[in-house]
Amino acid sequence: MSHAAADNLMLPSRSFERGVDAYDIKLGMWVFLASEVMFFGALIGTYIILRFSVDQPWAQPGVILNVPLTAFNTFLLICSSVSMVKAFAAVADGDQKNLKFWLFMTMLGGAMFVGVQVFEYIKLLGHGFTPSGYREGSQLAEHALADPLKYGAATGGLYGSTFFTMTGFHGFHVTCGVVSMTYLFFTKALPGKYSQQDYRGIEAVGLYWHFVDLVWIILFTIVYLV
Amino acid sequence: MRRLGLTIALGAALAGLVAARAPRAVQGGSTVTGRIKFTGAKPVNPKIDMSEEPECKKKYTAQPSGEAVVVNANGTLANVFVYVKSGLPAGGSYPAPATPVVIDQDGCRYHPHVLGIQVGQNLEIRNSDPVLHNIKAKPTKNRPFNISQPNAGMKTNRTFAAPEVMVPLECNVHGWMNAFLGVLPHPFFAVSGSDGSYTIKGLPAGTYTIEAWHEKYGTQTATVTVAATGSKTADFTFAPK
Amino acid sequence: MTSVAAHAPAHGVHHGPTSFWRKYIFSTDHKIIGIQFLFVSLFFLLVGGLLAMQIRWQLGFPGKPMPGGGILPESMTAGGVILPEYYITLVTMHGTFMVFFAIMPLLVGVYANFLIPLKVGAHDMAFPRINMASFWLALTAGLIMFAGFFVPEGAARAGWTMYAPLSARPDLSGSNIGQKLWCLSIIFLGLSSILGSLNYITTVINNRAPGMTWFRMPLSVWALFITAILGLLALPVLSGAAIMLLFDQTLGTHFFDPAAGGQALLWQHLFWFFGHPEVYILILPAMGMVSDIIANGSRKPIFGYHSMVFAIVGIAFLGWMVWGHHMFMSGMNPMLGSTFMVSTMLIAVPSAIKVFNWMGTMWRGNIRFHVPMLNAIGFVGMFAIGGLSGVFMAATPVDMFIHDTYFIVAHLHYVLFGGSLFALFGAITYWYPKMFGKVMNERWGKIHFWLTMVFYNLVFFPMHIIGMGGQMRRLYDPTIYTFLKPQQPMNEFISICAFILFAVQIIFALNFLLNLKWGKKAPQNPWEDNGLEWTLPNPAPHGNWERPPNVYRGPYEFASPQVPEDYLPQTRKLPTDREPAAAGTGH
């Protein structure tokens, strides 16, 4: 961030007592993300407690969830984080064209991530994996009956509960991010309202986006891979 | 669509009014009677320990026992719910009687233990004990409820919107207290009494499947063909499995 | 946002006349939002009080028809007699409304909103529109909760702590829609609190007037700031838990369902991980505002300003490590019980510091017994009782006996009513002129204070005794137990005093409402206080200051030898004062 500009939009207002070297929106976003950490902390903590204190075997990684598909999705989200960085770099350099391009790419990445997740959900539900466990009479329930160890037949309910809640809320956050980026894209980026002197919205939404990406990397690791 | 619904509702209300005036909605018709026989060894119902509920205990001289299988002195089975399962002409409407069906909690037991009710008919739940009872209905097709009556003399009304055989009722304060409620869209049902017989009146001519339900021994069916008037007999025999 | 760039220098310029809707309903002015919160939460305070009256009727006169009970539907009363399930609804909703929709918004929603920008010298909150959203979300949450009374089977019935699995299964609680509405309402409330908190935090960090350094902030602002941090971090946990509970009820998930591997204690851990910081959310702002009022009433600087600040921070910090003391009897590992006992005991230390420092402030003061001061002294006296009775529960072996008895009920009411509510009576009277430009009646304020003080103690002190007698909480009819029967006269006495206590509050309500219109016009600085807010007209205009005032000293310079008067406003420049750095050419 360039301090040289010394513009009071990108710094705490000069006429006030300086708290931290961040303008209000950026500080507000950091504060908001702290509460988001607690929210996801509650969900992930619940998952860890439930999973590791249950004395029955948990479904082995990869037998229910489609890991390659989600690995691709993870890659997509990481790419969108990179493109967010690019968009931010572009606006910091005053490069309007690249800002629009990379912001659009970020939106696209996020939207595709949500799309893939919806596709994954539909597949899983069809297969018999629901928030309340393995649906009775479904293909998955039969598999679980045949091989309770591999499929974690006794813990299917917990698996479904935690999986859908955690990934669902993450998906909701991605959706919110895409919606707000779309809003900024059409109301600010396209009309060229961002400048080297004021790119607060982009920086704030970027912070949010990187946070959501980070949460996903944690979720992917502990839900899909472990 | 909405108007149709309204018309139906109005019609139903009118029919209900008419029914309320008439002593009995269904008159005439034929009758099906029968006895519920019981063969085999008479099972022993568990004794009920009411020692921690003195207000109920004092209503009995001997220690009361459960009512899962009540075999009458004449070797018949009481508390069997007999009803017309199918065969009624389509489109027949049987408005619910205005008089409520009463279930009484007395001496920490339900009276009666098995009962039938029509869809939309009031079930009046009474408490004759000066102790808390709660009534938990566990239907699958109707809306469940769980209410309580802490004092003697309390009355609560409930209705059921969909036919369901049977709706279990239970009291959680007294684990032995349970009852069964058959909800039907028509008045053709009966419960076998202390002589083991039942009577279903007012059936139009036709062929019917009649089902007898017992809480422990399951269901049995019989097919009965009746004329416009007259009487037919359908007996059932239950035996311990 | 280029428009912002254009307008930024003129930010402090007073806004022109706007429509009634923009000005009073969909306002972004932090003062109006604070006042909106005030009216809404006073309404919910009334609701909670009415529920309490019904609880007291049943406890005092179990099984007797309640006067006016006949108008309640069959699902609540039978022949005017409160039904057990309605009684459970009453205790649940009394707790819920008082904690989430009365005390918490009264302290945080009203005073964080109203005071923070005024006291730190900001034009408004950092994000005025988010602030407005926070109010409307809170109102929505309250209305959803209130709607619970009008659905079949009535509102939630599992205690305000919503212990699973009772709360998760409608067949066990007997309430279906009500339970779901509770969860939904709490999720909305959580969102509202988070949005509010991030506003308060950002405003305090970044929008202080020049010279308003961290250690020149009034203790009320410190307390509200720390409270906002607690709220920011605690409410998301509650929201997460409420979401899981809602999913258990609707989607068939098994988080709290032991039959499918879920854990009943998980809810308690999540709830109290939120819940204990919440306890401090409910008392810290009261402590802060009382500090301001006591310094003002004593006409003396606050005793040990820095240790007061560190005590607030210490309480907030320790508050995260004590949640298990609500669960000593829950069957969690006894080793954890030992750990939580020690941390709980330690939290008594900062509380003691605060009490003694308030007394130290009064020591050698020149005390003015205005109504806020009376209530503040009442707060200190009652909070001390509540804090001391907490030591009994902190000692785990004693807790084995008094856990979930009326001793706890007495304790929490001494903190929440004797503490927070007395502080609020004081705060409302104190900042009433700032809000409405009028003053509340002094004589009636004093009558209200004394009557409340007397009857409050007659209601809640005996609860310690019936708790020692072993009376459990949330009993519909304690007389069913032989060992509790002899205590029934005491219950009856408590109930009668409770009815009088409720009636006494009518004085306050009338004093509050009538003076809105007929009250005496307030002078500019009615309490001769040093705070920034009193340099503004009453009520203050939208935007507060043309330009933020320069601050030269802390807020408690009473009886300063530098001036002949006994107060020295923060903004008054003495010849020896230097201009604050931020007010100059800037960084």
Next chain:
Amino acid sequence: MSWWLPRQASTFGPAIDGLFIAILIITGIAFVIVEVGLVWFAIKYRGRPGRKAFYTHGVTKAEVIWTAIPAVTVVALGLVSNHYWVEMKGRNSVPPDAMPIGVHVKQFEWSFMHPGPDGQLGTADDIKLRNQLHILLNRPVVVHLEAEDVIHSFFVPEFRVKQDAVPGMHISAWFQATDTGEYEIGCAELCGMGHYKMRARVFVHTPEAFQAWMTQQATPTEATP
């Protein structure tokens, strides 16, 4: 009515009541200091016109004193409490000779499974009673609590014992009665609309009376299938 704690009838009584009284004395002193101090200051330093308060921002020494004293007191209290806590609720606190009782609790009933003459739970001669618990005088008893539906809490005021029963968990609590007679068991955790009705009784028998009770239970008329 009683203005004090219920009578003691278990070995926990003296310890818990002693601790209670100790805390009552300590907090009582603090209570008097605070309340008397407040009133005294309020009267002594009441405002008089023309007078100014004493200008001070605090006295560090005083603050150190009133930080240190409560800190030392509460830590000491914590240590003493912990000693008893480990004795009463610690994982290994249950005496090895304790009589086992199976407690199955549901909305809104207790069911107590007593070991029969063989002294073992889970055998054919177990005696199951609704809302009645029979125990021996001066013999430790361990209740194995199992909740069927929601959380309940086993509470006997005279024994000063309380323990939640949580569905899905096996929780044990022990106590030792020191006085014969009949006591009431209550549910101390909100468990639904019938919470208040979960009253049960515990009978503490001398060895002879206990034997007589057990013999009476063994007679076939009372036997349940």
